[in-house]
Amino acid sequence: MLRAVGQRQAITKSLTSSTRLFSTTGLLKNASSPSSSYRGTPDADSESHTGKYVTTVSKPYTVTTYARPNLVLTHGKGSHIYDLENREYIDFTSGIAVTCLGHAHEGIAKIIQDQAEKLLHCSNLYYNMPAGELANKLVTKTREFEGMQDASRVFLCNSGTEANEAAMKFARKYGKSVSGGGQGDAKVEFITFENSFHGRSLGALSLTPNPKYQAPFAPLIPGVNVAKPNDIESVKKLISKEKTCGVIIEPIQGEGGVNTVDEQFLIELRKLCDENDAVLIYDEIQCGLGRSGKLWAHSHLPREANPDIVTMAKALGNGFPIGATMITEKIENALSVGDHGTTYGGNPLGSRIGAYVVDQIANEEFLNAVNSKSEMFTAKLQELADAYPDKILKVKGKGLLLGLQFKDDVDINKIVARCRENGLLIITAAMNTIRLVPALNIPEADIKDGLKVLEHCIAST
Known part of the structure; x- marks a missing residue:
């Protein structure tokens, strides 16, 4: 055991020394280029540095998640x-649509250093200026750049899954508020769509109708019905004024196959939600914040297709973990103090980065x-x-x-x-x-x- 520990320490020390040569410049002069x-x-x-690091230092102590190649990015x-x-690699992945402004962005690096010397965290028991400024900016820029015109409030969190969890809770609370002031559990069901992906937590996973992801963790949250994208009749068969509290959809499905949802379908979906007093949620975690060529994927749509809630993450932090849930005043009116909260969400560092990213993209x-x-x-x-x-x-x-x-x-x-x-x-x-x-x-x-x-x-x- 002592020998194994010593070997790991030696490998880690060797790798640390070998990485110092590019820590000052950010680039290796003799890197093997693909171009x-x-x-x-x-x-x-x-037997390589990579192989030894993966098998000795990383893999034995890391929880199983993704199937990964023998590749250690530095x-x-x-x-x-x-x-x-x-x-050297040309990166067409950007960390799964996250590093929207590229790696080692100088403006963001300066923000991290400056804010780290001021205030990293203060909890949500108090206001902080960067969080308020980011929320304000998201709402005003969304309205300015042809997004949700009734955008009103923002809940700041740490990831896309958390943003969708908040959206689920807000929709449930709205459903209860319009069906008896919170009494009973009649209007609590959701409609999601085939090939969608909304996250890995039990709540968000319940809205992700992929047996590969769901089966190992069943039973999930009940009351979730699955419709077909671009098939409004499939929605009509499922939606109910008495039972449906929310409908969630990605305007452009990412994980599900890069599928763009038809404009007319989303217009009709909005109308159906209005007729049944159900909350329409657009998951723009991957397709939002400039990824579609406009600030939001739904910015390509007419106002009559605007949602009640938009969820976002990924690009918002350019690699720093941050997410957000943007809602209308209709949804805000259903919420009370203590209904939802977060410890890290809206921390000053993440909020400053988010505001910077929004400024760059909303241009x-x-x-x-x-x-x-x-x-x-x-x-x-x-x-x-x-x-x-x-x-x-x-x-x-x-x-x-x-x-x-x-x-x-x-x-x-x-x-x-x-x-x-x-x-x-x-x-x-x-x-x-x-x-x-x-x-x-x-x-x-x-x-x-x-x-x-x-x-x-x-x-x-």
């Missing part, structure tokens, strides 16, 4: 990220650039779809939330691995789809280089 050629280098083996800059083997020039980059991506992706009709079904998505759906007999995990071996990080989604969610400010040169790697790997797989 010069197709390197085709397999993931690090068990630092990044912009749309490039580097690993322990001194390899016409920035959003126009997102759409220009989206056109670059979609033109090349469509070219690939046309060139490989035996492999690729279609191009999907909007803005910089894009998907390339492959035929069922294509193993997209092999393409993901081949891309990684050639210096490009991409991820998958449901429906046999490769998902592309780069930083919103990714340089055009990185787009071109990354797409060349993707083309090479599709052709050779």
